[in-house]
Amino acid sequence: xxxxxxxxxxxxxxxxxxxxxxxxxxxxxxxxxxxxxxxxxxxxxxxxxxxxxxxxxxxxxxxxxxxxxxxxxxxxxxxxxxxxxxxxxxxxxxxxxxxxxxxxxxxxxxxxxxxxxxxxxxxxxxxxxxxxxxxxxxxxxxxxxxxxxxxxxxxxxxxxxxxxxxxxxxxxxxxxxxxxxxxxxxxxxxxxxxxxxxxxxxxxxxxxxxxxxxxxxxxxxxxxxxxxxxxxxxxxxxxxxxxxxxxxxxxxxxxxxxxxxxxxxxxxxxxxxxxxxxxxxxxxxxxxxxx
Amino acid sequence: xxxxxxxxxxxxxxxxxxxxxxxxxxxxxxxxxxxxxxxxxxxxxxxxxxxxxxxxxxxxxxxxxxxxxxxxxxxxxxxxxxxxxxxxxxxxxxxxxxxxxxxxxxxxxxxxxxxxxxxxxxxxxxxxxxxxxxxxxxxxxxxxxxxxxxxxxxxxxxxxxxxxxxxxxxxxxxxxxxxxxxxxxxxxxxxxxxxxxxxxxxxxxxxxxxxxxxxxxxxxxxxxxxxxxxxxxxxxxxxxxxxxxxxxxxxxxxxxxxxxxxxxxxxxxxxxx
Numbered sequence: 001x002x003x004x005x006x007x008x009x010x011x012x013x014x015x016x017x018x019x020x021x022x023x024x025x026x027x028x029x030x031x032x033x034x035x036x037x038x039x040x041x042x043x044x045x046x047x048x049x050x051x052x053x054x055x056x057x058x059x060x061x062x063x064x065x066x067x068x069x070x071x072x073x074x075x076x077x078x079x080x081x082x083x084x085x086x087x088x089x090x091x092x093x094x095x096x097x098x099x100x101x102x103x104x105x106x107x108x109x110x111x112x113x114x115x116x117x118x119x120x121x122x123x124x125x126x127x128x129x130x131x132x133x134x135x136x137x138x139x140x141x142x143x144x145x146x147x148x149x150x151x152x153x154x155x156x157x158x159x160x161x162x163x164x165x166x167x168x169x170x171x172x173x174x175x176x177x178x179x180x181x182x183x184x185x186x187x188x189x190x191x192x193x194x195x196x197x198x199x200x201x202x203x204x205x206x207x208x209x210x211x212x213x214x215x216x217x218x219x220x221x222x223x224x225x226x227x228x229x230x231x232x233x234x235x236x237x238x239x240x241x242x243x244x245x246x247x248x249x250x251x252x253x254x255x256x257x258x259x260x261x262x263x264x265x266x267x268x269x270x271x272x273x274x275x276x277x278x279x280x281x282x283x284x285x286x287x288x289x290x291x
Numbered sequence: 292x293x294x295x296x297x298x299x300x301x302x303x304x305x306x307x308x309x310x311x312x313x314x315x316x317x318x319x320x321x322x323x324x325x326x327x328x329x330x331x332x333x334x335x336x337x338x339x340x341x342x343x344x345x346x347x348x349x350x351x352x353x354x355x356x357x358x359x360x361x362x363x364x365x366x367x368x369x370x371x372x373x374x375x376x377x378x379x380x381x382x383x384x385x386x387x388x389x390x391x392x393x394x395x396x397x398x399x400x401x402x403x404x405x406x407x408x409x410x411x412x413x414x415x416x417x418x419x420x421x422x423x424x425x426x427x428x429x430x431x432x433x434x435x436x437x438x439x440x441x442x443x444x445x446x447x448x449x450x451x452x453x454x455x456x457x458x459x460x461x462x463x464x465x466x467x468x469x470x471x472x473x474x475x476x477x478x479x480x481x482x483x484x485x486x487x488x489x490x491x492x493x494x495x496x497x498x499x500x501x502x503x504x505x506x507x508x509x510x511x512x513x514x515x516x517x518x519x520x521x522x523x524x525x526x527x528x529x530x531x532x533x534x535x536x537x538x539x540x541x542x543x544x545x546x547x548x549x550x551x552x553x554x555x556x557x558x559x560x561x562x563x564x
Contacts, residue, residue, distance in 0.1 A: 042416065042446035129328035156443065156472050158327020158487065159551045160559075163521035170522060184447045186475045187548065191524055227319060227462035234455065241451060242321065242458040242479050244497060278447050278475075285448040 004032050005068060007147045007178035008053050013062030015048055022048040024201035025062065030147065030178040035169060037192035038182045039212070041281050045201040046182050050149065053180075054079065067146060077105060080145035084152045086136040090125035097124055098139055107143035130161040137168055148172055150181045154188060166191050186277055197277075199284040209277060216283050218275040219252035221261070223268035232264045233257065239282055250279035251286075292351075293317045294339070294435050294466050299348035301334050301489075308334045310489040311348070316466040318434070321457060323480035324470040325551075331489040332470040333363055336437050339468065352435055356384060359433035359465075363440050366424040369413035373404055376412055377426050384431035398426040401459060403452050418449030425456050429465075436460050438469035442476060454479060474547045485551050490562070492554040497547060504550045507531040509541040521552045530556065 006029035015023040023045045030036050040046045051057040052064050055071025067075045081087075088097050094116055095109075102109040112120050116135060119127050124135065133154070140148065153169065154162040169191075173179050181192060189195055189209065197205035197212050205212040220243070223229045230247050233240045238257070239250040249257060254270045261268045275283075293315045301309035309331045316322045324332050337343040339352055340360045352358060367376045377395050386394065399405045402422040407415050412423060421441055429436060438457070442450045461467045469480075477483040477497075484494040493500045508528050514520030520529040528543065530553045545553065 041448045042418065156328050158330060158472070158555065159474065159548060160521070160555045161327055163523075163552055166522040170525070185473060187473060191522070193525070230458055230462050234459070239451075240458075241454055242461075244478065245481055278451070281447045282451045 006031055006065070007067060008180065009065040010049070010053060011063045011065075013049075013052055013059045013064055015052055015057060016060045021201050023052060023059075026198070026201075026203045028196055028203060028206075030180050032146075032176045032178050033173050034194065035173050035179045035181065035192045037189045037195045038180060038198065039184060039189060039195055039277065039281070040198035041184065041285050043200075044198040046198055048201075049198065050180075050182065054081075054149070077143070078146045080140040080143070080148040082136045082140045082148075082150045082153060084155065086132055088124045088132060088136055088139070091123060093121050093123055094127065094135055095120045097135060098142065101139040102142050105143035110138050110142035112138075130157045133157055133161070133165060134168075137165065141168075141172065146177060148177055148179045150179065152183050152185065152188065153181060155185070162187070184281070189277055195277075197280070197284075199281070204284060205280070212277055213275045213280045216251060216275040216280040218273050218279050219249045219254050219257055219270055220273045221247040221249060221257060221268050221270050223247075223261070223266055225266060228264070229261060229266050229268060232260060232266065236260050239279075239286065241279070241282075248273070248279070250275060251283045294352050295350075296335070296339060296345075297349045297351070299335075299338060299345050299350065301331075301338055301343055302346045303334075303343075308489050309338065312484075312486075312489075312491055313348075314468075314484055314494070316435070316468045318464050318466045319461055320482065321461050321467045321469065321480040323477035323483040324468060324486060325472070325474060325477040325483055326470075326486035327472055329488070330486040332486055333439055334489075335486065336360075336439050336468065336470060339435075340437050353433070356431070357434045359428035359431065359436045361421075361424045361428040361438045361441055363443075367412040367420060367427060370411060372409050372411055373399070373415065373419075373423055374408040376423060377430055380427040381430045386431050394430055394432075395426075398430060398456075401452075401456055402426055416449075418445040418452075421445050422449060422452055422456065425453060429456070429460055432463070433465060436465045436467045438467070440470050440472070442471060442473075450476075474551060478547060485554065487555045487558055488562075490558060492551065492558055501545070501547065501550060504545060504553070506533075506545070506553050507535045507537045507539075508543050508545045508549050508553065509539060510543050511541060519556060521549075521556075523548075528552075 008030040010026050010028050012025045012027055014025050038046050052059055098109045154165050169179055195212050226245055241248045258270050295315040297313050299312045326332050340358055381391050399408055442453050471477055482496050485492040508530055510526050511529055512526055514527050514529045520527040528549055
């Protein structure tokens with residue numbers, strides 16, 4: 001079976017600003033029906049890659065394709081975008097926001113349903129954040145885009161509202177839309193079909209969560225005196241994190257940790273555990289953990 | 292002694308925004324308050340620091356000069372440098388000038404802000420500004436540290452710095468309470484409180500919250516009762532009616548996300564908004 005053609009594609013694309021390479025020979029694609037998560041710390045190059053893919057920035061080298069061609073104005077009409085700040089006009093009503101968005105794409109405004117219909121004439125600044133997020137979604141999807149780009153789509157909302165927003169995203173994917181989600185939250189990453197991890201402009205991991213953390217190890221340390229153990233390990237320069245009453249050490253070496261702890265007179269159990277995506281990012285930010 | 296709230300309720304404009312919440316925060320521990328926008332997290336924290344009056348119940352907190360509070364809004368002066376912001380707050384709290392240098396140095400060092408200490412607060416990244424806010428809240432070594440969404444909008448690397456700061460404050464003996472919208476972050480705390488519409492859905496150590504959940508959750512492509520289902524990746528998770536058999540092939544071990552969604556749905560069915 002041949003895979004359907006990519007909706008978005010980057011082929012060894014790079015972008016430099018002066019002497020600084022923000023995106024460094026990245027190749028990736030997004031296919032119809034897929035939800036792909038783009039992960040990375042601040043400065044990893046996510047935003048620059050996104051701007052290259054959307055044709056808002058020209059590559060220094062390499063090539064970018066949107067819907068089978070150059071990302072020009074005509075092809076960008078088939079994009080839907082929800083920025084992290086939602087991109088809504090706070091001093092316009094719900095209905096006015098939808099009408100404005102639809103007219104800029106030359107489409108009919110989306111019908112208002114449920115709670116959004118009840119708030120149709122309310123100013124956006126007066127409705128709760130969860131409803132604002134839903135409005136931003138409806139507004140970005142009204143013109144029936146083929147590619148949807150979402151920047152931290154569920155930030156700030158509760159678990160139920162988050163699941164509802166993901167339902168909307170999944171419905172889009174099920175109808176053949178390709179969805180690219182940029183995030184640095186685990187809970188959003190878990191909802192994606194495939195993940196891409198960037199660090200210092202390069203693509204350093206691709207696949208499911210296991211593939212992303214491959215090469216990074218973590219160690220769980222349990223002791224009665226977690227506060228002192230934390231202090232001792234932190235002072236030794238280890239990458240320590242609290243996890244309930246246990247301490248996790250990213251990229252830690254169990255034997256080395258045992259030595260540090262026993263030298264401080266601490267009785268502790270030390271065991272290897274699977275690393276999290278966050279720990280992988282922390283290790284990368286420290287300049288370690290080459291894939 | 293521990294700090295906290297007992298049977299606390301808050302009414303604002305005739306609406307109950309906090310409904311009978313009891314919470315204890317022991318010195319040397321971190322408690323996470325988790326919920327979405329409008330759940331009552333900020334109200335709870337503001338009640339704790341005395342910015343909001345309770346309509347019922349009681350607050351048990353140290354005197355104001357022994358509390359450190361990071362509000363949800365920025366909380367630093369844009370025109371002052373990072374160091375001036377910390378020094379100003381230290382002066383307000385009466386930190387002895389002889390101690391200030393060492394304390395500020397240690398805080399900024401742990402916050403990875405040393406190299407930015409002479410930059411105006413307006414010219415540092417969002418993550419750095421939250422770490423600065425933390426440093427300002429903690430410079431007088433408060434007994435109770437109250438942090439309103441310290442990590443919202445902060446990238447993962449700064450988030451780890453922030454958690455290191457939080458952990459060090461607790462390790463030094465402070466009682467720390469912080470709010471977050473993210474469950475994975477709440478799992479880092481020794482104990483959590485899940486709020487929805489002002490009510491406590493669950494509280495305690497994460498493992499206790501998971502153990503106490505009595506529902507059966509299944510993974511399914513199509514929900515039998517859509518109103519009791521929620522999205523998890525390509526499939527849905529669905530809460531079965533009370534009394535359903537748990538030994539089904541499609542049953543999953545509910546994680547914190549499942550438990551919080553299921554408890555929210557139950558609570559909202561009992562008490563419509």
